Amino acid sequence: MQAFRSIASTAVRALRPSTTVLATQLNRFPTTPAYLFPSFPASQPNPAVGALGCLGFQQGREMRHHMVKNKFHRTKPHRVSLFKNLVTALIEHERIKTTLAKAKWLKRIGDRVVTMSKEGTLNSRRKLAGIVRSKDAQHKVFTILAERYKERAGGYTRVLRCNLNRKGDNAPMAWIEYVDRPGELRPTKPPTQRLPYSKMMRRAMQRKDEDTAEYAREMQEAAVKSYEQRMKRLSRRKIHVDP
Numbered sequence: 001m002q003a004f005r006s007i008a009s010t011a012v013r014a015l016r017p018s019t020t021v022l023a024t025q026l027n028r029f030p031t032t033p034a035y036l037f038p039s040f041p042a043s044q045p046n047p048a049v050g051a052l053g054c055l056g057f058q059q060g061r062e063m064r065h066h067m068v069k070n071k072f073h074r075t076k077p078h079r080v081s082l083f084k085n086l087v088t089a090l091i092e093h094e095r096i097k098t099t100l101a102k103a104k105w106l107k108r109i110g111d112r113v114v115t116m117s118k119e120g121t122l123n124s125r126r127k128l129a130g131i132v133r134s135k136d137a138q139h140k141v142f143t144i145l146a147e148r149y150k151e152r153a154g155g156y157t158r159v160l161r162c163n164l165n166r167k168g169d170n171a172p173m174a175w176i177e178y179v180d181r182p183g184e185l186r187p188t189k190p191p192t193q194r195l196p197y198s199k200m201m202r203r204a205m206q207r208k209d210e211d212t213a214e215y216a217r218e219m220q221e222a223a224v225k226s227y228e229q230r231m232k233r234l235s236r237r238k239i240h241v242d243p
Helices: 002-028 047-055 076-093 100-119 122-129 135-148 198-207 210-237
Strands: 095-099 157-161 173-178
Touching: 076 095, 076 100, 076 135, 076 173, 095 100, 100 122, 100 135, 100 157, 100 173, 122 135, 198 210
Parallel strands: none
Antiparallel strands: 095 173, 157 173
């Protein structure tokens, strides 16, 4: 039995190039003579080509799943360098003007930088050093921005689209800026203090579901206690930098 399997696998490898060429020719020329391979409509697969699947052949083009990322017509090293420069300029000036697509992508990096600065650990400083280029911008993130947004849980940047597009290529332009500072383009709402599981508790109380409300209350107390313990650990490990 083992010898038969080895002979069969050798035969399949020997037939692979010629069978692949046959499948390509069948797809390229659908009007094959009827006595050789009868023609089939486009809605039905050709059994002569589909029968090749039993030999382990793949027909057709692979689907492009999870390939929706905007590459900005640049290679990966160029794209990474571009956004490192943009986030460094955003931290230094706190408001820059760029295209709308770049501003939307830069918003994630700008928010992530502030989140790392609020941790204040040595690991976060090393991560930030690989994103922000200048030493002055790194110092500003861990001193000014971390102190400014200590009460805000996200949403540190804002993207506002410009009325006029860029001349030449008509690209939509936008302003991106940090919030909660003097000279903003639009006033900022104060940060809301929302406890975890509060929405679940409110909906359970509206439905008069006591079991779910009690569960949400217990989970909320456990989450608050865990957060307080984590902040105590971070405060003991925090690295203080003189201004």
